[in-house]
Amino acid sequence: MTPDYTTTARHADSRRPARRTEHFVADVSETPLQVTDRVKDEAAPLSLWGEAWKNLRKQPLFLISAFLILVVVAVSVFPGMFSQIDPTSEACQLANSDAGPAAGHPLGFTQQGCDVYARVIFGTRSSVTVGLFTTIGVLLIGGILGAVAGYYGGWIDSVLARINDIFFALPLILGAIVMMQLPMFRTNKTVWTLVLILVIFGWPQIARITRGAVIEVRNADFVTAARSLGVSKFGALMRHVMPNSLAPIIVVATISLGTFIVAESTLSFLGIGLPPSVMSWGNDIQAAQASLRSNPMPLLYPAIALSITVLSFIMLGDALRDALDPKARKR
Amino acid sequence: MSASVDFQEAEYATERPLLEIKDLAIGFTTSNGEVNAVRNAHLTVMPGETVAIVGESGSGKSTTALAAIGLLPGNGRVAAGQILFDGEDISNASEKRMIELRGNSIGMVPQDPMSNLNPVWKIGDQVRETLKANGLPSGPDDVAKVLSQAGLPDAGSRAKQYPHEFSGGMRQRALIAIGLACQPRLLIADEPTSALDVTVQRQILDHLDKMTTELGTAVLLITHDLGLAAERADQVVVMYRGQVVESGPSLELLQNPQHPYTQRLVASAPSLASRRIQAAKELGVETDDMLAPSETGVVEPAKSDDVLQIQNLRKVFKLRSGLGKSTDFTAVDDISFNVKRGTTTAIVGESGSGKSTVAQMVLNLLTPTSGKIIFDGVDTSTLNSKELFAFRRRVQPIFQDPYGSLDPMYNIFRTIEEPLRTHKIGDKASREKKVRELLDQVALPQSTMQRYPNELSGGQRQRVAIARALALDPEVIICDEAVSALDVLVQAQVLNLLAELQSRLGLTYLFITHDLAVVRQIADRVCVMEKGKLVETGSTDDVFESPQQDYTRALLNAIPGAGLMLPPEMDVA
Numbered sequence: 001m002t003p004d005y006t007t008t009a010r011h012a013d014s015r016r017p018a019r020r021t022e023h024f025v026a027d028v029s030e031t032p033l034q035v036t037d038r039v040k041d042e043a044a045p046l047s048l049w050g051e052a053w054k055n056l057r058k059q060p061l062f063l064i065s066a067f068l069i070l071v072v073v074a075v076s077v078f079p080g081m082f083s084q085i086d087p088t089s090e091a092c093q094l095a096n097s098d099a100g101p102a103a104g105h106p107l108g109f110t111q112q113g114c115d116v117y118a119r120v121i122f123g124t125r126s127s128v129t130v131g132l133f134t135t136i137g138v139l140l141i142g143g144i145l146g147a148v149a150g151y152y153g154g155w156i157d158s159v160l161a162r163i164n165d166i167f168f169a170l171p172l173i174l175g176a177i178v179m180m181q182l183p184m185f186r187t188n189k190t191v192w193t194l195v196l197i198l199v200i201f202g203w204p205q206i207a208r209i210t211r212g213a214v215i216e217v218r219n220a221d222f223v224t225a226a227r228s229l230g231v232s233k234f235g236a237l238m239r240h241v242m243p244n245s246l247a248p249i250i251v252v253a254t255i256s257l258g259t260f261i262v263a264e265s266t267l268s269f270l271g272i273g274l275p276p277s278v279m280s281w282g283n284d285i286q287a288a289q290a291s292l293r294s295n296p297m298p299l300l301y302p303a304i305a306l307s308i309t310v311l312s313f314i315m316l317g318d319a320l321r322d323a324l325d326p327k328a329r330k331r
Numbered sequence: 332m333s334a335s336v337d338f339q340e341a342e343y344a345t346e347r348p349l350l351e352i353k354d355l356a357i358g359f360t361t362s363n364g365e366v367n368a369v370r371n372a373h374l375t376v377m378p379g380e381t382v383a384i385v386g387e388s389g390s391g392k393s394t395t396a397l398a399a400i401g402l403l404p405g406n407g408r409v410a411a412g413q414i415l416f417d418g419e420d421i422s423n424a425s426e427k428r429m430i431e432l433r434g435n436s437i438g439m440v441p442q443d444p445m446s447n448l449n450p451v452w453k454i455g456d457q458v459r460e461t462l463k464a465n466g467l468p469s470g471p472d473d474v475a476k477v478l479s480q481a482g483l484p485d486a487g488s489r490a491k492q493y494p495h496e497f498s499g500g501m502r503q504r505a506l507i508a509i510g511l512a513c514q515p516r517l518l519i520a521d522e523p524t525s526a527l528d529v530t531v532q533r534q535i536l537d538h539l540d541k542m543t544t545e546l547g548t549a550v551l552l553i554t555h556d557l558g559l560a561a562e563r564a565d566q567v568v569v570m571y572r573g574q575v576v577e578s579g580p581s582l583e584l585l586q587n588p589q590h591p592y593t594q595r596l597v598a599s600a601p602s603l604a605s606r607r608i609q610a611a612k613e614l615g616v617e618t619d620d621m622l623a624p625s626e627t628g629v630v631e632p633a634k635s636d637d638v639l640q641i642q643n644l645r646k647v648f649k650l651r652s653g654l655g656k657s658t659d660f661t662a663v664d665d666i667s668f669n670v671k672r673g674t675t676t677a678i679v680g681e682s683g684s685g686k687s688t689v690a691q692m693v694l695n696l697l698t699p700t701s702g703k704i705i706f707d708g709v710d711t712s713t714l715n716s717k718e719l720f721a722f723r724r725r726v727q728p729i730f731q732d733p734y735g736s737l738d739p740m741y742n743i744f745r746t747i748e749e750p751l752r753t754h755k756i757g758d759k760a761s762r763e764k765k766v767r768e769l770l771d772q773v774a775l776p777q778s779t780m781q782r783y784p785n786e787l788s789g790g791q792r793q794r795v796a797i798a799r800a801l802a803l804d805p806e807v808i809i810c811d812e813a814v815s816a817l818d819v820l821v822q823a824q825v826l827n828l829l830a831e832l833q834s835r836l837g838l839t840y841l842f843i844t845h846d847l848a849v850v851r852q853i854a855d856r857v858c859v860m861e862k863g864k865l866v867e868t869g870s871t872d873d874v875f876e877s878p879q880q881d882y883t884r885a886l887l888n889a890i891p892g893a894g895l896m897l898p899p900e901m902d903v904a
Contacts, residue, residue: 023579025589030371031576033591037790037821045781048739221736225799228694229750230723243740 052323062319068312076128079121087118087279100297110284110298111291119284120305126280127309129191130198131261135253137199138206138260143249145203146210151218151237160207168204172263173270175201180272189275194267198260209252213245220244247324251317258313265306281306347418349549350376350399350517355412355422357394357403368394368407369573376517376549381540383552383560383581385596386570387818392553395570396519398422399551400437401429416517435465438515438548440539442522444502448494454478454505455490458512465513481508482538500531507539514546521553528681528845529889536563536891555818557600558848558892561585569593599823600892601848638807638839639670639693644702646688662688664863665702670856672806675833675840677850677871679886680860689860690811690843694728695719706807724754727800731812733792737784743770743795744780750802769798773828790821794828801832807839814849826853848890851875859883 046054056062075082085104092114099109107116149160179185179197217223218241226236267273268282276283281302288299357369369391376382384392397403399414401424414422416432424432433439441447449457455474462469462477471490478486481504494502503523510518523539524532540563543550554560560567561581568578569592577590588594646663663685670676680686691697693704695711704711706722714722730736737746747766751757757765767777773794784792793813800808810829814822830853832838842854850857850871857874859867859882867880878884 023583023587023589024575024577026574026576028591031571031574031590031592033595034572037788037824039776039779039782039787039791045742045783046786047742047783048785051785221730221732222738224696225728225730225736225796226738226749228696228723228726228728229799229803230720230753231749235753240738240740244738 052320055323056319059319059322061315062323065312065315065319068308069316072124072128072309072312075121076125079125083115083118083121085115085118087114087122107301108295108297110288111295112287116298116301119279120281120301123279123281123284123302124305124309126191126274126278127261127264127282127306130194130264130274131257131313133192133195134198134202134260134264135257137195138202138256139249139253141199142203142206142208143210146207147214147237147242147245149207150211150214151241153215157211161211164204164207167201168208170201172198172201173266176263176267177270177272180267189273191274191278194264194273198263202256202260205256206249206252210245210249213248214241217241217244247320251321251324254320255314255317258310258317261306261313262310346377348375348415349378349380349417350374350551351413351415352395352399353413353415355395355398355414356410357391357398357407358410359404360406360408367410367573369398372412372570372573372575374568374575374578376551378516379547379549380566381543381550381552381564382566382568383554383564384568384570385554385557385560387555387820389572390570391573392570393521396521396551396553399517400433400439400519401426402439434461434515435467435513436515436517438510438513438518440503440506440510440518440520440523443526444499444506445526447506448497448502450494453491453493454497457505458490458509461509461512467513477512478505478508480542481505481511482534483508499527500535503527503531503535504538507535507542511542511546511548515548517549517551518543519551519553522555523552524559525555529847529891530681530885532891533889556891557585557596557819558890562892569596595820599819601819601822601846601852636672637669638672638707639841640703640705641669641689641693642667642703642705644689644692644704645700646685646692646697647700661863663692663699666858666860666863666865667702668858668865668868670807670839670841672839673833673837674855675842675853676856676858677842677844677854678858678860679844679847679850681845681886683862684860685863686843686845686860687811690728690809690841693841694726694809695722720754724750724803725805726807726809727803727805728809728811729793729796729800729813731815733789733796733816734784736796737792739784742781742783743787746784746795747799747802750799754803756803765802766798769801772801772832773798788821790817790825793817793825797825797828797832801836804836805838807841809841809843811843812845813842815844815846822849829853847886859886 092110092112094113096105096109096113097111099105099113101108105115105117107120110116110119145160145164149157149164176197179200180189180193185193185197214237218237220240223236223240226240227233231239264273264280265282265285268280269286271286273282274280276287284302285299285306288295288302292299352372352374355369355372356367357372359366359368372391372395374382374384374395384395386392394403394407398407398409399416399421401421403409409422412422413420416437421429421432448454452460455471455478458474458477459469462473467473471487474490475486478490483489483501483504489497489501494505497505503526507523510520520539524535527535536559539550542548550564552560552564557567561584564581566578567581567584569576569584569590571592577584577588577593584593585597588597644663644666645661648660648662649657650660651657666689668676678686678689688697692699695704695714699712706726709718711722741749744763744766747769748762751762751765756762766780770777770779775791775794775798779787779791779795784795787795796813813829814825817825826849829840833840840853842850844850854871857867857869857871858865859874859880861882867874867878867883869879874883875887878887
C-alpha cells in the first residue's frame, strides 16, 4: 500500500489535504422526523399470556394436541357418551373370547370376552385421574419447596437440595415396587394410593425447575423495586417472583402429566399399580399379554390410546415452551 | 474551489473506493411479513479511511455493516442495491467467495467482549484458528506477535490463558487482535468499546487507531456515540430508521448539521453538551431549549438542609475462598458526603468502584458494615420495621435496565398503582386518578395504563419507572444508571423530564452513573469514586473545570469528543 493512501491524519492536520468528501444531506421529506419515543397505540394491549395465546392459536402442534387432550378429557369425564356397552367383567361373555370385530363391537373382544372398545373408553378415566392429580400434587409440593429453597437460599436451600437429591436418586419404579409392598398400601390399592406414591417420587423434578426459575427472577430489578416500595419479602415472592416463574413450571408439568400416565400404566402392568378390579389401560395391556400371539388386538388398542394421550401432553408442553420462551419476551 | 483542491481531486480520481455501498435495501422476513430494515443506504470507504456509522438502536447501522461482510441473519437478505468491495459486487456473492474475503480482506471486531470469545478455548488457539483459516503461518511465535501488536503485554504467556482470566479490556484487545490478525484491508468494528469503562475505551480506541494507521487498514466504525464517531472518524454517516440521513466529513457534520435529525443528535449528545440541563420552560420542548446558556436558572431549594448524610460508610463483603476460609473484599471504604435537599448529587465511577453498593445501602437494601446513613436527621440503621416502611415511602429507586425494572406480568396501571396499594393510600377511584396524573407528569398518554411493559420502548419503560417512583411523593430518588441503557435522544428526553420534575416537586436526586458527560448535564455536586474510595468531591463546575485528582482528570479526558470544537451556536460559554 502506498503512503499516499494513508490519510489517517485527522481534522487538525492541515499538511495533507483531506480527501474530498461531499456533505450529503437526505431530503427531509423522504426521511421524515418522528416524535422521539412515541407510544404506539394502534394495537390492542396484550399481556404476556395474551401474546402467548396469540402465538399458540396459530401453531398446528398446539391445535392438534389441544384437540386430542380435549377428546381424552371428555372421554374420561363422560365415558357413557362414547360407549353404551358395559365393559365390566360381569357383562363379559366368555363365548366371545378373543373374537374379532363384530357389529357394535368395532375392536373385537378380550380373552375374557369383554368389548375392547368399551374397555379402552372406560379405562381412560383412571389413567387421566392418576396423571392429573399426581401433577397437581407434584406442583404443590415441588412448587412450594422449590420456591422456598430458591427464594430464601442459604441453609434452607442446602437442606432442601439434599432431600431433593435423595428422592431424585431413587428410581421411580423401584421405589414404587418397594412402597407398594408396605402393609398399608398392599391391602388398600386405589387410584389415590397410586397418586400418593407417584407424588412422593415425582416432586423433586418440579422442585428443581421451580428453584431455578425463582433464582433467575428473584434478583430482577422489579423485585428490588417492589421491596424498596415497602412490599414484604414474602409478598414480593407471591406477587412478583412466582407469577414470573410459572412459564417453565407449566411446561414441565404438562410434559410430566404424560409421563405420570405412563408410570401408572407401567405399575399396573407390573401388577403393583391399580388393582385388576379397576379398569385402566395398564391393567388391560397386562391382561392381554397372555394372548399376545394369538390375538394381539386387545393389547394394541389400549396401547394406542395410551400413546396418543401421552404424546398429546408432550406435544402440548413443547408448544407451550415455544410460546412462553423467555427469550422471545424481549423481542 | 482552489487549484490545489482540483489537483487533489485529480489525484484521487484514479483511486477506487475500498467499500462502496449503493442504494442498499435489506429486508427481513418475519412472522409479520417482510420488514425493511435498511433503505437507500449508501456510503463510501476509501482505502485507509475511517468511516463511522452513527445511529440509535434499530436504525439499521449494524445490519448495513453485517451485510458488507455477508453475515446477515438467516431471515435477512439484500433486497436491492450493490455492495462493492474493491470494485467487486459482493451483495449476493456465494458463501465460498465470502469465506475467502472474510478475515484476510474484511475483518470484524464484534461488540460484546464477554460473549464473543469461546470460553473453552485458550486465547492463543482462537487467534491461531483465524490465522489457519486464512492460510497464514500459525506457530506460537506468530500468535504471540499478533497479540502483542494488539497491545497485550506478555503475549506469549497470555496466549495460554482462557478468556475468563482476561478483563473486559484485555478481551477486547484479543478480539481486535483476531480481527486484524490477517491484516485485512477493511475492519468492521461494531460498537467495539460500548461495554467498557471510559478510560479503557480510550486506550483501546487509541490503540486501534495506531494499528490501523500502521497497517493502512480502512475502518468502518459503528457507534451510537456521535462524540466518539466525530473524534475517531474522517467521515460520519448518520442513519435514522434504516436510511442514511446525512453524511460528510466528521467535523463539518458536527459543526454544521443540516438534517433535522442530525441537529437533534448533536444537540442531545451528552459528551458534546457543555452545560447543565435546565428544567425545560415548556412541556414538550425537545431539543432547542435543552442547553441553556448559563447556571443562573439552577433551582434554589427552599430549605437547604442536608436531607442525606453519609458518614464513614463501609461495606465489606466476605468472599469464599476454599474450605471455611473467606477473604474480605471492601466494596465501599470509609466514604462521607452530604446531599442537600432539592439538589442532584452524582456518584461517578467505573465498574467495580462501589457506587451501586452505596446506592443499595442508601435504599436500605444492604446493611452497612460500619458507618451511618442519616436521612432527614434519623440514622436509618436504627429504624424498626414500621419506621422502615415509612422510610420506603420517602426514598425511591429508579434502576438502569428498563427491561428488568418492570414486572412483565403487571400492566402499567398495576405497576404504578402497586406502591399506592402497598401503602394503603386512597380507594380504587382515587388511586386510578393518581395513576393518570402520574402518567401525565412523565408525558405518557393515559391510554398507556392498559399496556404491558413488553409493548413499550426502553425510554417509555423508564418513564413508567419514574412514575412508579413518584407515586408515593418521595423526597429522595436514587437513580442507579437510570439513563445509561437509553439512546441519546431518549436519554436527553428522560434527563429533561427528571430536571423538570425536580424543579416542580423539589426532589433530591442521588444519581449513580459511569458517564461523566451525563453528570455534567444534570448534577449540582459530584462524588468521584475509585475502588471503593471517594477520591474527589465538589460542585460539578469545579470538578469539571479544575479536577484535583489524576483519576478524575483521566476520566474527564476519556469522554469521547470532549476535546472537539463545538459548533459556535452550541458553544455558548
